Amino acid sequence: MIKKVINPLLIAATAMLLTTSSFAGGDPKAQEHVFDIKPKKVADGVYCMFGAIEMPTADNAGFMSNSCYIKTSDSWVVWDTGATYKFAKAVYTEMQKIADLPVNTIIFSHEHDDHWLGSGFYKEKFGSKLIGTKIVNERYKPGHEPETRMFQILNPIDVEGTKITPMDESYDDGKVFKLGGVTMEYISLGQAHSEDDFMLYLPEKKVILTADVVMNGRITSNRNGLVMGQLKALDLIKSKDWNVCVPGHGFNTSKTAIDESVKYFTQMKDQILAALDNDVEATEINEVVTLPDFKDKGLYDVLNSNNVSRSYGEFEMMD
Ligand SMILES: [Zn+2]
Numbered sequence: 001m002i003k004k005v006i007n008p009l010l011i012a013a014t015a016m017l018l019t020t021s022s023f024a025g026g027d028p029k030a031q032e033h034v035f036d037i038k039p040k041k042v043a044d045g046v047y048c049m050f051g052a053i054e055m056p057t058a059d060n061a062g063f064m065s066n067s068c069y070i071k072t073s074d075s076w077v078v079w080d081t082g083a084t085y086k087f088a089k090a091v092y093t094e095m096q097k098i099a100d101l102p103v104n105t106i107i108f109s110h111e112h113d114d115h116w117l118g119s120g121f122y123k124e125k126f127g128s129k130l131i132g133t134k135i136v137n138e139r140y141k142p143g144h145e146p147e148t149r150m151f152q153i154l155n156p157i158d159v160e161g162t163k164i165t166p167m168d169e170s171y172d173d174g175k176v177f178k179l180g181g182v183t184m185e186y187i188s189l190g191q192a193h194s195e196d197d198f199m200l201y202l203p204e205k206k207v208i209l210t211a212d213v214v215m216n217g218r219i220t221s222n223r224n225g226l227v228m229g230q231l232k233a234l235d236l237i238k239s240k241d242w243n244v245c246v247p248g249h250g251f252n253t254s255k256t257a258i259d260e261s262v263k264y265f266t267q268m269k270d271q272i273l274a275a276l277d278n279d280v281e282a283t284e285i286n287e288v289v290t291l292p293d294f295k296d297k298g299l300y301d302v303l304n305s306n307n308v309s310r311s312y313g314e315f316e317m318m319d
Pocket of ligand 1: 110112193194212
């Protein structure tokens with residue numbers, strides 16, 4: 001049996017991060033960030049924006065996650081909006097040049113704010129329907145924007161206009177949509193990368209949009225996830241027929257897009273289980289399990305040891 005893992009060390013670390021970054025909160029005198037948006041066509045009628053392989057910073061203005069537009073007969077359907085109103089607006093401006101369509105529906109992968117906090121732009125402009133995990137509505141209340149990670153980190157001018165906008169619909173078990181002639185399977189992955197993850201599969205296009213259960217070129221943040229949930233989600237992705245897989249972070253969308261994630265979580269599991277067999281204590285786990293195959297990947301120094309500590313807690317609790 002796998003239980004939801006709450007790691008007190010990580011909660012403390014997150015609280016510290018929030019406290020320290022609230023001193024920063026970006027530079028009130030900073031100039032507005034100018035986004036370099038180049039939509040990349042990954043399949044017929046599917047375009048994606050690929051963010052930097054970085055944590056959110058004032059310099060990248062939150063453009064460090066991937067989002068996509070899917071063309072239907074009468075609308076764009078957006079998969080994750082990115083982190084801010086201004087980012088969403090900059091993306092729409094570029095996408096409108098490709099096809100001047102409204103955005104009727106937005107489907108979200110999970111509750112991490114770099115993926116959805118830009119939604120207010122579309123709500124304001126089109127009254128778009130927002131579909132995503134109910135956790136967003138439970139945890140984020142309109143008017144509490146300053147408590148979000150983006151408001152803590154980005155420059156004030158770059159979060160201007162950004163509003164917490166509640167989800168209109170949630171489907172715990174997923175749902176199959178046919179929107180403007182395009183089939184979209186919105187698939188629940190349970191607790192994998194976050195506490196409630198979803199992916200979007202476009203069977204006619206053989207495209208799978210996995211968001212953060214797949215990352216490449218960088219280390220993931222497993223702060224709310226589970227190794228076993230990740231491995232299960234990755235197996236489900238493998239079982240689908242796709243030619244293009246768009247990760248939540250990273251640039252590789254080919255047949256090898258998921259390989260790094262599979263390898264990372266498989267090694268994590270094997271090495272932590274071996275350490276537990278050898279009675280390695282929580283306080284020593286970061287000396288024993290370092291996942292050296294990944295040390296040259298982006299954000300290894302920032303995220304890997306926290307991932308290992310949290311995963312130790314997960315396997316320690318398993319029987
Ligand atoms: Zn995430």
